[in-house]
Amino acid sequence: MHPATASRALNPATRPLVNGETASRVVRVAERLGYRPNPIARSLKTSRSATVGLVIPDLTNPLFPPIVRGIEDVLGPAGYNAWLVNTDNDADREESLVDSLRSRQVEGLIVATARLQHPLLDRLQAEGVRTVLINRRTANANLPSVTADDATGIATAVAHLADLGHRRIAHLAGPQNTSTGLVRHRAFVQALRDHDLDDDPRLIAACTLWSEDEGARALRELLDAGLEFTAVIAGNDLLALGCYDVFAERGIDCPRDLSVVGFNDMPFIDKLRPPLTSVRVPHYEVGSEAARMLLDALQDPDWHARSVLLPLTLIRRQSTAPPNRTVA
Amino acid sequence: MHPATASRALNPATRPLVNGETASRVVRVAERLGYRPNPIARSLKTSRSATVGLVIPDLTNPLFPPIVRGIEDVLGPAGYNAWLVNTDNDADREESLVDSLRSRQVEGLIVATARLQHPLLDRLQAEGVRTVLINRRTANANLPSVTADDATGIATAVAHLADLGHRRIAHLAGPQNTSTGLVRHRAFVQALRDHDLDDDPRLIAACTLWSEDEGARALRELLDAGLEFTAVIAGNDLLALGCYDVFAERGIDCPRDLSVVGFNDMPFIDKLRPPLTSVRVPHYEVGSEAARMLLDALQDPDWHARSVLLPLTLIRRQSTAPPNRTVA
DNA sequence: CTGAAAGCGCTAACAA
DNA sequence: TTGTTAGCGCTTTCAG
DSSP states (O other): OOHHHHHHHSSTTGEEEEEEEEHHHHHHHHHHHHHOOOHHHHHHHHOOEEEEEEESOOOSSSSSHHHHHHHHHHHGGGTTTTEEEETTTOOOHHHHHHHHHOOOOOEEEEOOOOOOSOHHHHHHTTOOEEEEEEOOOOOOSSOOEEOOHHHHHHHHHHHHHHTTTTTOEEEEEETTHHHHHHHHHHHHHHHHHHTOOOOOOOEEEOSSSHHHHHHHHHHHHHHTTTTOSSEEEESSHHHHHHHHHHHHHHTTOTTOOOOEEEEEOOOGGGGBOOOOEEEOOOOHHHHHHHHHHHHHHHHHHHOOOOOEEEEEEEEEETTOOOOOTTOO | OOOHHHHHHOOOOTTTGGGGGHHHHHHHHHHTTTOOOOHHHHHHHHHHSSSEEEEEEETTTTTTTHHHHHHHHHHHHTTTTEEEEOOOOOHHHHHHHHHHHHHHTEEEEEOOOOOOOOOOHHHHHHOOEEEEEESSSSOOOOOOOEEEEEHHHHHHHHHHHHHTTTOOOOEEOTTTTTTHHHHHHHHHHHEEEEEEOOGGGEEEOOSSSHHHHHHHHHHHHEEEEEOOEEEESSSSSHHHHHHHHHHHHTTOOTTTTTTEEEEEEETTTGGGGOEEEEEEOOOHOOOHHHHHHHHHHHHHHTTOOOOOEOEEEEEOTTTTTOOOOTTT
């Protein structure tokens, strides 16, 4: 038995090249000997790896695990693995991690860390690295992406509050250098106008991070400014969590004194006090769709970029109610 | 310039073998050319990989991200990476994932999926694969592990409830084929006796999974049996979450009608209604300690297994209060 | 359909 | 201190 023949017999793709009988004999013997192909040697020869890199800003954000699931569930059956890295929202770390993924011959990347201006991503595209963005996009629209339909989501949230009778709604705007922060902010302003609500710019508080602390800080700022408002749309659930901290701190009764809407509907958010009304993003589907897209791109050399917007639904819970005119 | 010399100059470990001046010249040129060593070729040659495998049952459990962080923070500076896999609590999947990690030449494993009887882990040990267990252990005590001091944690929880005046305390026992489930169960019984509390065996409900649904099912079972009890110690926070679902379902006022204690103090559990009293496990430290242990084991060929128990603290929140004699 | 031969990029042993 | 040589385990031409 000659190694080349064995190799052909063991690789499903080249199996047809070899006599059916020899093939099955090889497979049987390999089985008996407990032979395991060495993917490293294979990688070295073929410069492929059956692996894709997954670049996450922060795994401790409960948003990401379901996305990772979605990705793995699609990649696995296709014979691919995901190599996961955490950037901690640090551009240098991101650069070196992407480097290390590339030197390990990952065949493509799924990136959840996009900022609107993102030189690294432009470079990857220029160098022809197959990349799919998730959650956030860059200003450069040529990169394929799978994101939520943020604008519609915010519009739905505003409509919900308007229906309840709110007229002065505040917004905790996420970082404006991320597509999600910017799109949600703009959609918020647009939706206020569409509903003829007060679009007082002072009711928009900028957050520099997607974090609980920033959410708390921003809400305090609005309250301390003595502005009148009866509801808040937080740029995401973490910012909304910060609002809950302020409620506890200042004895604010939610939803009687103030309604809050979050964004993402992350796990466990339904167990808060009160359960948070939030715009649900189908995280698992974001992951599975992105993985499918990347596999397509890997298979078809002249695949062309698409951007998928996944639909959102507003999950109404107890953090929103009609405004309490006597208090606000 | 000869490739072997360049190789020696670029590898910090062999750098001393080469003339200082040539070395820095090589480094400079490599820099200018944007040379990136190919870790795959290196792996093939050296059969090392600077990588360890991390075997997690379910990444969507918020317990794990902080552990992963702890591991990466120790591994990174030592020049190692972690390759993370999800088993979904499926033994077959686990087997094939561990296989794939090994064929990728991981130098060691950190395993969070241990069951008391765990043939795969015994085999790994027999084959000399460097392995550190976290969270749970096997019956085979020879495997090094980093776990929480569960018994003391449960004793503290029982003491807390006893101090509040509870005398009939129920336990939602986690899967008895895991060390955590078994140890907590036994510690619970022991602690009841130490405090002279009623150790009615009917007050212990077995859960077959560490899940919210199982927690809910088990608590319903206890309530439906018409047993009298004023507090519950859940085997972990997910089981405790299930209790919250039953409270909502049946209009039970926690902590007035029933006190609950969780275990793990997982992220966001402090935001529940009411905030959950829980035994805090230092997850980050579990990860960092395990990573340090594994690095030690990799460096020192005749390293001997140790097991580390990390201390726990009870975090008192609003889910526990004195029993309400008139209702219970 | 199968065999022979070469080489992916790197490093370790040995020689100079 | 540097050069030479060989080979990690696999796949893929090319020839037979």
